[in-house]
Structure formats: C-alpha cells, structure tokens
Amino acid sequence: MAKIKYSPEEKKTLKSMFWNSGLVFAGFNMVKMEGNAFALTMSPALEELYPDVEERKKALVRHNGFFNTHAVMFSLIAGITYALEKEKQTKGSVDDDTIENIKAALMGPTAGIGDAFFFNCLRIIAAGVGIGLCSTGNVLGVLLFILLYGMTQIAARWYLLRMGYSFGTSFIDTVFESGLMAALTKSAAIVGLTMVGAMVAGMVNVNLAWTIKVGKTSVVVLDVINSIMPGILSIALVFGLVALIKKGVKPVKLVFGILFITIVLAFFGIF
Incomplete structure (x- = not known):
C-alpha cells in the first residue's frame, strides 16, 4: 500500500x-x-x-x-x-x-x-x-x-x-x-x-405453527411448504417488504404491521 x-x-x-x-x-x-x-x-x-x-x-x-x-x-x-x-x-x-x-x-x-x-x-x-x-x-x-x-x-x-x-x-x-x-x-x-x-437466510425466519387435521392425520403446513422450497416464506416476506418500501411505506409502519399481524395470527394458532 x-x-x-x-x-x-x-x-x-x-x-x-x-x-x-x-x-x-x-x-x-x-x-x-x-x-x-x-x-x-x-x-x-x-x-x-x-x-x-x-x-x-x-x-x-x-x-x-x-x-x-x-x-x-x-x-x-x-x-x-x-x-x-x-x-x-x-x-x-x-x-x-x-x-x-x-x-x-x-x-x-x-x-x-x-x-x-x-x-x-x-x-x-x-x-x-x-x-x-x-x-x-x-x-x-x-x-x-x-x-x-x-x-x-x-x-x-x-x-x-x-x-x-x-x-x-x-x-x-x-x-x-x-x-x-x-x-x-x-x-x-x-x-x-x-x-x-x-x-x-440467517435473520429472517417465518415459523408457522399451523397444523391441519385430515381425519386421523395431521398435516404440518410449514413442513409441506419447506418440502417445496426451504425458506420460501422468508424470501416472500423480504421481497414483499422491499416492494412496499419502494412504494413509499415507512419501515417503522412495516415493523408495527408485522407485529400486529403476528399477534392476530398467533391468537388463531397459525403462528
């Protein structure tokens, strides 16, 4: 140098x-x-x-x-x-x-x-x-x-x-x-x-706790999605947030929006 x-x-x-x-x-x-x-x-x-x-x-x-x-x-x-x-x-x-x-x-x-x-x-x-x-x-x-x-x-x-x-x-x-x-x-x-x-891949993790019962069989939705493409929900979430930011949505609103949605979904047993 x-x-x-x-x-x-x-x-x-x-x-x-x-x-x-x-x-x-x-x-x-x-x-x-x-x-x-x-x-x-x-x-x-x-x-x-x-x-x-x-x-x-x-x-x-x-x-x-x-x-x-x-x-x-x-x-x-x-x-x-x-x-x-x-x-x-x-x-x-x-x-x-x-x-x-x-x-x-x-x-x-x-x-x-x-x-x-x-x-x-x-x-x-x-x-x-x-x-x-x-x-x-x-x-x-x-x-x-x-x-x-x-x-x-x-x-x-x-x-x-x-x-x-x-x-x-x-x-x-x-x-x-x-x-x-x-x-x-x-x-x-x-x-x-x-x-x-x-x-x-390391910081974004979408954990679904959604289980569908078909007769005596239980189907874990997250396992089905990951079998198609591991981490696809994380990728979809990131690209969705990027698209909203490009449209002018403030990151703080997105953070509170995610917090609200996850609380609601957790109440119904999806998260």
Missing part, C-alpha cells in the same frame, strides 16, 4: 469521521442497525466532497440505509467509502452502485474478523487480567480492563479509518491503471448480493 500524504482538509475530515464513528450504537435500531451512524460518520466527508446541498442530501440518504458490522471494523469501511466517494466526485469513475456493493460485500467478512479478534480474543484476555487483580481487591483490575479492551479499540478505530482511506485511494488507482474496474464492479455486486441473501 503506497503511503499517501494527507492534505489539511483530509486530516480535518478524518478526525471528524473518527469522532463520529464513536457513536456507532447511539442511533442503532432493528431497521437500519448501524445505518444512522454510518451516515453520521460519512457526513464530514460528504460536506468536503459535495458543496452542492442537494447532491450532499442524496449521498447522505444513500448512506443511511441498512448497515451492520463490528464497531471497530466499521471505521475501516468508512475510510474505504470516503476514498470511493472522492473518486466518484473528482473523477466520476465510480458510481453509486459500486460504492454500495463494496460496502455490502465488506460487512460480513469484517464483522467476523472483528468479533473473532476483539470480542472473543482480546476481551477474554483483558477480562482475565482484570479479574485476577480484582479478586485481590486491587482497583487496577478495572483500569487495566478498560485500558486493554477499551483503549485498544479506540486506537484501532483511528488506525483502520486512515488505513481504509489510504488503501482505498491506492487500490482504486491500481484498479483503473490495470483496467479491472468492470471486473471489480461485477464482483462486488455478486458478493454484495450473496451477503444480503445470507443475511436473509
């Missing part, structure tokens, strides 16, 4: 993005998850790159969609996205779809890396050190846990943000020089769609 020199404006933008990224869970919700925080983190970069207010609004709306990854790796993707937005605005060689596809493609892998290292490894080590001291009544156990687990994440967020921006800038230049931009765009779209499909 080629080392780049940051301009004063870039340094200011990266610092603002870093502080904003610390609010990753402040606007967390089950509709967009970290989407609000990602839009907030990108706002300093968009203010730098889009002097036109209307264009800036469109970019903010684009980054305010669904987004979810590990809180530390969040900064890496934000840095890469900053580089992509700069390429789009200054050279016009990257479009909105490419940026969104790359974001979607990076969510899953970075979440796995962040959870494995920070949550399952570093947290356990820091807790082991802290508990050992606290068990003897030493208050340094608490401070060491905060230092080892908390401060390392803060430092990692700063480094990964800058690394993401530097890597994104140099990588984009390399891709264009080699003529691989079309392949990159297509690959990112495929991986992004794959990740969305995997998230649907």
